[in-house]
Amino acid sequence: MKNPLYTIYGMIVLALMGFAQWSGFSLAQVSEVKNIPKSVRENPGVYRSHYGWLPRWFGGK
Amino acid sequence: MVAAKHVRSLSCPDCGGLIELRGMQHTRTAVCVNCCSILDAASPSLKVLSKFDDKMRVVPLIPLGSRGRFEGAPFEAIGFQQRSIYVDGGTYSWTEYLLFNPYRGFRYLTMYNGHWNYVTPMQRLPQFKTVTGRRAVWLDGRDYRHFQHAQAATTFVMGEFPWAVRVGETANCDDYVCPPYILSSETSSGEVNWSHGVYMEGQAVYDAFGIQRQPPPKYGVFANQPSPYADKAKQSWRTFTLLLVVWAALFGWFTVFRMNKVVYEGSFRFNASELGEHSLVTPVFEVPGNRSNLEVELKTDLDNNWAYFNLALLKEDGSIGYDFGREVSYYHGYNSDGSWTEGDAKDSVVLPRVEPGKYYLRIEPEMDAEASRTAAAGMAMRYDVRVVRDVPQTWLMWLALPLLLIPPVRKSIQAGAFEGARWAESDYSSGSSDSGGSEDDD
Numbered sequence: 496m497k498n499p500l501y502t503i504y505g506m507i508v509l510a511l512m513g514f515a516q517w518s519g520f521s522l523a524q525v526s527e528v529k530n531i532p533k534s535v536r537e538n539p540g541v542y543r544s545h546y547g548w549l550p551r552w553f554g555g556k
Numbered sequence: 557m558v559a560a561k562h563v564r565s566l567s568c569p570d571c572g573g574l575i576e577l578r579g580m581q582h583t584r585t586a587v588c589v590n591c592c593s594i595l596d597a598a599s600p601s602l603k604v605l606s607k608f609d610d611k612m613r614v615v616p617l618i619p620l621g622s623r624g625r626f627e628g629a630p631f632e633a634i635g636f637q638q639r640s641i642y643v644d645g646g647t648y649s650w651t652e653y654l655l656f657n658p659y660r661g662f663r664y665l666t667m668y669n670g671h672w673n674y675v676t677p678m679q680r681l682p683q684f685k686t687v688t689g690r691r692a693v694w695l696d697g698r699d700y701r702h703f704q705h706a707q708a709a710t711t712f713v714m715g716e717f718p719w720a721v722r723v724g725e726t727a728n729c730d731d732y733v734c735p736p737y738i739l740s741s742e743t744s745s746g747e748v749n750w751s752h753g754v755y756m757e758g759q760a761v762y763d764a765f766g767i768q769r770q771p772p773p774k775y776g777v778f779a780n781q782p783s784p785y786a787d788k789a790k791q792s793w794r795t796f797t798l799l800l801v802v803w804a805a806l807f808g809w810f811t812v813f814r815m816n817k818v819v820y821e822g823s824f825r826f827n828a829s830e831l832g833e834h835s836l837v838t839p840v841f842e843v844p845g846n847r848s849n850l851e852v853e854l855k856t857d858l859d860n861n862w863a864y865f866n867l868a869l870l871k872e873d874g875s876i877g878y879d880f881g882r883e884v885s886y887y888h889g890y891n892s893d894g895s896w897t898e899g900d901a902k903d904s905v906v907l908p909r910v911e912p913g914k915y916y917l918r919i920e921p922e923m924d925a926e927a928s929r930t931a932a933a934g935m936a937m938r939y940d941v942r943v944v945r946d947v948p949q950t951w952l953m954w955l956a957l958p959l960l961l962i963p964p965v966r967k968s969i970q971a972g973a974f975e976g977a978r979w980a981e982s983d984y985s986s987g988s989s990d991s992g993g994s995e996d997d998d
Binding site: 498501502504505506508509512513515516517518519520521523524525526527528529530531532533535536539540542 | 788791792794795796798799802803806810833835836837847848849850868870871872874875876877878879880905906907908909910916918920946949950952953955956959960963964
């Protein structure tokens with residue numbers, strides 16, 4: 496192995512990217528929430544989205 | 557070893573200083589180290605031929621009479637000369653040491669700016685050819701590219717030489733390089749002499765002579781100096797090729813062996829102008845497999861309108877949920893530049909690392925009355941939701957590629973810069989007045 500450092504570096508890059516890929520890594524902004532009220536299924540309005548407050552873009556020219 | 561009996565001691569007829577001749581019958585000219593007189597060693601009376609100005613005196617780094625081992629044989633330094641060329645308005649000088657072994661003959665050690673070459677006179681001629689449009693010679697399976705043509709003048713000599721040394725003696729020199737080798741031709745008085753040199757580190761030269769001092773430091777890149785980057789760059793590209801194979805295998809695995817399974821599909825209608833609760837939940841669906849990604853796709857019939865979706869993927873048992881929002885907008889029209897479109901009526905998001913289990917989606921769309929004023933459907937839309945488990949995603953693998961390319965590209969740039977520095981000193985550099993090489997010396 497004439498390029499041990501590069502080989503190690505390359506394998507680390509591939510391992511990291513491979514693991515991230517395998518585990519389903521995504522840059523999507525998602526909040527994990529715990530202990531969701533079971534009543535949401537019967538009454539969806541009781542759930543308040545964490546994203547409800549975000550500024551909106553109204554689009555168009 | 558060279559026997560001491562081979563050393564002939566004489567007195568300089570000019571200053572009376574001791575002159576030791578080690579080159580035996582080969583010596584034709586000797587230079588007194590004391591007064592710099594050039595003496596005819598072939599004449600019994602050591603006739604004074606000419607004299608160097610003492611102001612021109614150069615002290616050799618390797619003392620004359622020193623013995624060093626090269627090619628497994630002892631060689632004695634018997635002569636020393638400084639030669640100079642005038643190129644592009646500047647004078648460049650280098651030194652040459654004449655080495656002698658009675659069984660091997662003569663060799664030379666040349667030194668310029670800390671760069672050394674071990675030079676052997678050649679008894680045969682290389683073949684002339686052209687490589688990439690430039691002059692070159694071929695010898696022993698190697699192409700030597702023309703590097704420089706110059707007229708070299710002898711500016712100082714010391715010791716003894718197997719030729720008639722003259723002050724200011726000139727020769728037309730051409731160098732051809734194939735690192736670490738160099739072929740040089742010297743033409744003077746109609747005679748052409750070829751020599752073959754190999755680059756040596758200064759420390760190796762000093763070690764050969766047993767000199768304890770540090771050799772002079774190297775400056776710049778010499779014509780035939782081996783590039784420290786060329787092999788590393790090649791090795792890096794070979795390693796990159798191997799890594800690319802691993803990358804391709806992983807890429808294939810992540811692309812082909814994905815579950816990519818649709819776990820939920822549903823169609824809905826939304827009218828923001830209707831009163832009441834606008835949020836809804838989907839039926840429970842199974843998300844199989846290991847902890848992996850989950851894609852939620854939204855497809856709407858929005859036309860010159862936008863909608864915002866508050867979305868939550870919630871586990872049936874309430875233990876965990878993934879809360880996120882997506883905006884979908886699609887506008888189009890005409891103006892003075894022609895038709896235009898903006899946005900897309902569909903959107904998707906990939907949720908990372910979603911653990912398996914039973915889930916449902918809570919969907920809460922929003923539309924704005926002001927924004928919907930120009931839309932044909934007003935504040936209403938139809939939309940489809942599709943949930944796909946373990947979708948193939950390759951952007952991370954594509955991201956790995958430039959990261960893998962960094963080392964070989966860096967090495968290649970370094971190798972290119974080194975070669976650039978090498979050829980900047982040649983006749984073929986952009987700033988050289990002799991760019992393109994001369995053809996008149998062949």
